[in-house]
Amino acid sequence: MSAMATATPQGHIEVENFSLSYETIDGLVDAVTNTHIHVKPGEFVSIVGPSGCGKSTFLNAVAGFLKPTTGTITVDGERVSGPSAERGMVFQQYSLFPWKTVRENVEFGLKMRGMPRSQRERAARTLLGLAGLEAFEKHYPEKLSGGMKQRVGIVRALATGPKVLLLDEPFGALDAQTRVIMQQILTNMWQRLKISVLFVTHDIDEAIFLSDRVYCMTARPGSIKAEIPIPLERPRQQSVMMSSEFLALRRGLMSLIREESLKAMGGEINDLGMQGLNIELHGHSLVEVL
Numbered sequence: 001m002s003a004m005a006t007a008t009p010q011g012h013i014e015v016e017n018f019s020l021s022y023e024t025i026d027g028l029v030d031a032v033t034n035t036h037i038h039v040k041p042g043e044f045v046s047i048v049g050p051s052g053c054g055k056s057t058f059l060n061a062v063a064g065f066l067k068p069t070t071g072t073i074t075v076d077g078e079r080v081s082g083p084s085a086e087r088g089m090v091f092q093q094y095s096l097f098p099w100k101t102v103r104e105n106v107e108f109g110l111k112m113r114g115m116p117r118s119q120r121e122r123a124a125r126t127l128l129g130l131a132g133l134e135a136f137e138k139h140y141p142e143k144l145s146g147g148m149k150q151r152v153g154i155v156r157a158l159a160t161g162p163k164v165l166l167l168d169e170p171f172g173a174l175d176a177q178t179r180v181i182m183q184q185i186l187t188n189m190w191q192r193l194k195i196s197v198l199f200v201t202h203d204i205d206e207a208i209f210l211s212d213r214v215y216c217m218t219a220r221p222g223s224i225k226a227e228i229p230i231p232l233e234r235p236r237q238q239s240v241m242m243s244s245e246f247l248a249l250r251r252g253l254m255s256l257i258r259e260e261s262l263k264a265m266g267g268e269i270n271d272l273g274m275q276g277l278n279i280e281l282h283g284h285s286l287v288e289v290l
């Protein structure tokens, strides 16, 4: 099934009691511990947290590239046991085939699945159109800007019609202006395709602007420290970032992350930034954080 055939929201992610430890020559490194999250069908959820808290580890496990040490991950009730075309992944580094054109890159997954040429060309062109890339279908990646390469990466991950799109700092290498445009393009595609998105970022503004909900992780070993609903109306314009509602959410999230970053460095803070916000703390009382 192509991505464009998707009509009703899908991609219900459930992660329960997840932990993952890496085996190293110096012993076990506990990256993520005791983590529960869910993403409802069609929901846009971001994960933020201090550097090294296990965000990428977690996302790679949802993608099926890493095996949980404990716990389960399911998508629409099916247990994740390895990578699948149902879960598209986009990395910060543009992982395009340099010897293939833009359209050939997008068609690759469909070709592997045996889709006839005319059908996959049509699917690729439709998605490239949604990403504003129709004029570049015959270009090779080296001729594209960073933003364009990443748009191709997203389109390629969407081409096989995944239920879930997983993005690991996809705009981290882009300049601020390109980033804003990419956020708008991603939002438009997500709304058209009605799939679930799980998005890892360092950028608090980006997480708030894009998401329905944001999970904030503790310092390593990462677990969920707080869950923050983002009640900003959609469609969202850039101007929402100047609203008092947005700034309050930003202040709250910054307090949470700052506290974790300091904890990781052995410090403590008192912060009133989260007062009055609807923040659900997982295993931590608000008093503990304020």
Ligand SMILES: Nc1ncnc2c1ncn2[C@@H]1O[C@H](COP(=O)(O)OP(=O)(O)OP(=O)(O)O)[C@@H](O)[C@H]1O
Binding pocket: 022, 023, 024, 029, 030, 031, 049, 050, 051, 052, 053, 054, 055, 056, 057, 058, 220
């Ligand atoms: N292959 C590995 N072997 C051993 N330890 C690892 C491995 N990959 C990651 N780690 C460790 O696990 C922890 C979590 O890493 P991870 O990359 O998931 O965090 P992150 O939150 O995505 O980091 P960042 O915000 O810096 O991108 C870190 O301490 C990291 O050093």
